[in-house]
Amino acid sequence: MNNNCRLVQLIHPKFGRRIAAVQEPELLFLNGFGSIYELALRALESNQKLSDLILKSLSEEKLDYDSIYQGNSEWKLLPSFDHPNSPFNCMVSGTGLTHHNSALNRQMMHSDQKEQATDSLKMYEMGVKGGNPASGEIGVQPEWFYKGNGAVLRAHGEKLYIPYFGNDGGEEPEIAGVYIIDKQGNPFRIGLTIGNEFSDHVMEKMNYLYLAPSKIRTCSIGPELVVDADFDSYTGEVSVSRKGQAIWSSKINTGQQNMCHNLENLEFHHFKYDSHRIPFQAHVHFYGADAFSFGNEIMLEEGDEMKVSWEGMGRALVNYLEKVKEKKRPLVKQL
Structure with missing residues (x-):
């Protein structure tokens, strides 16, 4: 079972939507994407594996996962997948x-x-x-x-x-x-x-x-x-x-x-x-x-x-x- 690549969707009242990879006990932002839907669409359009695109998109921006998971952060978890526009x-x-x-x-x-x-x-x-x-x-x-x-x-x-x-x-x-x-x-x-x-x-x-x-x-x-x-x-x-x-x-x-x-x-x-x-x-x-x-x-x-x-x-x-x-x-x- 491959469980090494895990993603979350987040939203902030000022910065809007972002997605991040789970690297316990932290979350690592992905550059350029506000939703997993957009990430998957880009992978399809560019004919590359989703896991490869995730690795290429990882940033160095980190968040504390615990505070978000427990509801003690301005960053809030969204459903793990949705259509961002409609x-x-x-x-x-x-x-x-x-x-x-x-x-x-x-x-x-x-x-x-x-x-x-x-x-x-x-x-x-x-x-x-x-x-x-x-x-x-x-x-x-x-x-x-x-x-x-x-x-x-x-x-x-x-x-x-x-x-x-x-x-x-x-x-x-x-x-x-x-x-x-x-x-x-x-x-x-x-x-x-x-x-x-x-x-x-x-x-x-x-x-x-x-x-x-x-x-x-x-x-x-x-x-x-x-x-x-x-x-x-x-x-x-x-x-x-x-x-x-x-x-x-x-x-x-x-x-x-x-x-x-x-x-x-x-x-x-x-x-x-x-x-x-x-x-x-x-x-x-x-x-x-x-x-x-x-x-x-x-x-x-x-x-x-x-x-x-x-x-x-x-x-x-x-x-x-x-x-x-x-x-x-x-x-x-x-x-």
Whole structure:
């Protein structure tokens, strides 16, 4: 696993956006780029490897990582990837039922009869049988869901929201892939990042057909993007704390060795659509989780801290839960 090249995105009220390489315990600025998107675009345009461009762009300007990570600096962490000019040009999506435990959690959500397989469990079994095709062959398609455009992305340390019309909010500890489309419409994977694919599990449990709206929520990625990382196998930990005390935690596993679909199959089925290969489009795609607190009947409350860490993926991603009480009902008028 290559975890030597890790990047963060930063913003300052006076100096604007910058990107930096992680060289613990410091961050080293890259010259000439305000976003990882711009860095990747330059690598494509100049036909060079992203890792080579990063090395050529390193400056001697350093920042203390701890103060930024802990929120004690004017420099603030941004999501580890985004489209710097328009959130509408960034698609945020994911694939579910890629891990055995996620399928079992869905099974318990939607069936009172444990011996009777739900569509969720059937779809997982389809992945077990056909989700790892040989290279160049097409495997069974996974479940796919839309989370929103880039406006839903949040950074380390920021809040994730339960909207006034929501029923609940719960963490989903994952790894996400980030992608860019070149001018010919070809997708390129830039790297991997820690993700919290925050969702409304209570809404989903009401009716299986509520899965789609239960996913349209804020979510978080970061703090770091790992360039050139493989997706073979990862172990990590997820926890929920309330008023400084841990109330739940679990070991987590992901990567191709722990899933019923390989990465090539997930990527093929996401990018097979022409609308997902629009030139210069950005993508953040979540690969699925194998544990979350709702599966253990934990209901998150306002102010709870959600923490996700994966070995080899840099520092942990921490976010906080907030309920939106103000009801801003959209008023539709006739033109």
